[in-house]
Amino acid sequence: MTCTPGPATFRLLDAYIGWDPDTDGGEPATHGIVGLDDPDGIRLAHRGAPEGPGRDALLPWFPDRRLAPGCRPGLWYLLVPGRRPRLLRRDVCAGGWPPVWSPACGPPPLEGPVSVAARGNRVAVVEPGRVRVWDREGERLVTVVTVRGARWAAPAPGGEVLVARRGTTDLRRYGPDGRLRAVVRTGAAGAVAGLRSGPGGSVWVLTDDHGRLRIHRGGRGGPFRQVTVAELAAGLPPGTLVAAGADGFCLREPGPEAPVTSCWTWDGEPRDTPPPVPAPYETSGVLLTRLIDSGIARCRWHRIRLDADVPRGTAVTAEIVVSEDGRYEDADWQRTAPGTADFLADQPPGRFLRLRLRLTGDDSATPVVRRVRLDFPRVTSADLLPPAFREDPAADDFTERFLSLFDATLAQLDRTIERVPALLDPDGVPDRALPWLAGLLGLAYESGWDVPTRRALLAAAPRLYRYRGTPWALREAVRIVFGVAPVIDEAAADRRWARVRAAGAGPEPPERRGEGLGTVRLFGRSAGRFRVGGSALGAAPLRAFGDPDADAVAAHAYRFRLLLPAGAADEGALARLVRRQAPAHTVGSVRTGGSGFVVGSRSTVGVDTAFVPLPPPVLGGARPLRLNRDAVLRPGPRGARRGVGVGVVAAVGVHTRMS
The missing domain is CATH 2.120.10.80 (Kelch-type beta propeller)
Structure with a gap:
């Protein structure tokens, strides 16, 4: 799409290629600036901290x-x-x-x-x-x-x-x-x-x-x-x-209309005045580069572009000077207006260029310059015009600058078209474009999810959509987001009615697939709920609610529970994820583990409790042990038991306890 006769070369200044600070010049190469080796870019330094954020x-x-x-x-x-x-x-x-x-x-x-x-x-x-x-x-x-x-x-x-x-x-x-x-x-x-x-x-x-x-x-x-x-x-x-x-110290908490700041001493007593807080950033900083060699005699430098974030109250100013032999005067510098991030080099031809960046702020924020691109030599679509249009040097210079506006717009369109496939790659898309890509796929992110979790969800989205509504898809989504595989308890599996389910529904192993017709007995209504005159004693559960003829679809139908150990995930975020992933006709609930087994209620090993080794026996103290109850004073011939063992005798309360 571009109309330039050929590709131009360029030089980058960043943390990967190097910022080339002037270490041999008379004035300091950097002052009040940090981040020369930080991929995020250079910025104003924190007062009292030589590098990085302040405390x-x-x-x-x-x-x-x-x-x-x-x-x-x-x-x-x-x-x-x-x-x-x-x-x-x-x-x-x-x-x-x-x-x-x-x-x-x-x-x-x-x-x-x-x-x-x-x-x-x-x-x-x-x-x-x-x-x-x-x-x-x-x-x-x-x-x-x-x-x-x-x-x-x-x-x-x-x-x-x-x-x-x-x-x-x-x-x-x-x-x-x-x-x-x-x-x-x-x-x-x-x-x-x-x-x-x-x-x-x-x-x-x-x-x-x-x-x-x-x-x-x-x-x-x-x-x-x-x-x-x-x-x-x-x-x-x-x-x-x-x-x-x-x-x-001071706490700033939400109030009825506006945030409220309350200050306290280190003894918990209220304070009227907040403790002094030092200014976090320097107010000005300078980066001066060494002479950048183009390798071309009398090179016509073309364009300077800055990739920067400039918050309110801050500014970035770029200055350049071009020379053939590295010598220049202070009046030769080309100074741009603060905030100019893209400008043409208005300098005579020369082999060397030197750049000076000035960063300023109000001590509460800092600009960040990630990269500077220097384009050379000057290549524009004016080179495609007939020689008659370029006879006058002054008119030729104006024509090149005028056509550079259109060349820059067309080049930007070219780069956008070239980078479109990368925006659809979950591993290559920039972090800030992840919500946009998720919106194309119908995914919704929580504010607390980190970048690796968001990328993992995007990569798994095609398979999750293919098996959406199955226990495997719900379990996989929870595993990706929270890093732990949940237990899905389908209430329909506990009712005494047969289920119709096709073999191989979802990528689950055969042992997890439900039983279908021909593999389980079809119980009658007398076995689903105790009925006088029809049910045998002890053969049916006692229930006294609802219509007994509707037990096949009303009792446990389309209901499931998702169980996780205590502290494994935020229950509110987990419930929102389950609502988005569960089929619309189902009713799901979320429960995280409690403090132990509850008598008279359903409890799950690994969710409500865990088998942990007995503590070392210590007689006396604030909590003395009770013999034959709290500890084993003498280990077995193979040493002390550390928990439940497969194939050996392991007794709860003797070799281990439930916590």
Whole structure:
């Protein structure tokens, strides 16, 4: 489509090719700018931080070690160290910070607490040599982890606890019984400055390497990788902490009409004035490149394009100078207006070009320049005109500049057409185009889903649509989003009526396919519900509701339950996913596991409870063991049992317990 006589060459300035800062010049190559090796681009530096985001900008996701957000809106835990350490809990109704435990009936006092963390209804306190975890918002102690040098902790799904020790970035994963399960290598430099467990089993780690803060994401068995603040905001819901200083902290919470900011001291007392918050960004920065060699004598440089994000209150200014031998005067610089991201080089021919970028802001935001493209030599559609139109040098220069407007528009259309196939590739489409591609396929994303989950859903969409409405499709969708395979309990399988189902419906193994006619007996109405004069005693269930003649379609018909262990997924998001994936004629319900078996109600192993090893027997103490009930004092000839074993005698309550 383009009308230019031939392709032009270009030079890129970015983190991959290099920004070519001038290291030999008289003036500094960079000032107030960071990110020369960051693929996201260069930006203004944070004050007090040589590289990356400042600590104040990360408070909504990584609060102070003395603060931890709870599961309910407005619920916060505040750890008050000192001579008499306490753990306080934010009471929204009362407006204060009452203690979690009363002095009369509380647990053993805290001993030199270091940090506090929370997830769901569980809260963990790190103390020297151990980590204690309570559930029910501090009512019941469930886990005590013995570990030296613990600094940070984070409750994880499945009752696990992640612990980071002082001076290292490796994480230690402990089970619900307090035993070490694995040591996770993050591969990051420095020390851990924050630890969070996010949705879908994700783990977020903030590291401090000599003042340089970096964010890392891992989980689901995958390796840790460095991420940006934008990825952190998309994958982990932010909290309401907006400021923290030596004298206190501030929370900004939703109000009846506008957000309300409340400030408190580190003892839980209200404050009238918020603590001072330092300005996050520098207000100006400069990048000066070295002489960029085109390799062409008397080269006519053509076009300079900037790929940048410029928020309100910020600006990016580009300046260039062209010379044949590398010498120039200050008056030779071509200066553009702030905000100009695409302009033509109005310079005499020359082999070398030097670029200067100026970034400015109001200390609350920063522009980000991802890439600069330098096009040379000048190639336009004017080269296709007859020589008679190019005899006058002044007119020829105007004609080239005028036709460059149309050449740029046609080239943009060419690039759009060339990149259309990439927009339909789930692995190659840009992150910001994922919602658009999902809209073409009729998919709806939740705000908390990360980018890998969205791409996995797009890749699996054709197969999910093919088997939509089957248990396999519903189970697969939940596995992709939440990283755990659910149990689907179809109520129709429990009723005493035969089901008609074609063999091989869905990509399920044969053992999971339903029984059809000819393989199960057709029970009569007398077996479906007890009837006087027709049902044998003990052969039919007792029911006293509804029309007995409608039992075949009304009792359990088109109903199912989706079961997951406690803490495996957000129940609200899971219910919305089930409603979108379930057939329209069915009625589905979602239930996550409880605290144990419930007598008189249906309970599922792996959902409501789990078989865990018995704790080591310890006589005496605050909770003494009862002989022949709580522990096994003498192991067997093959050592202590660690759980239920296949092919050997394993007794519940002797070798293991249900938790």
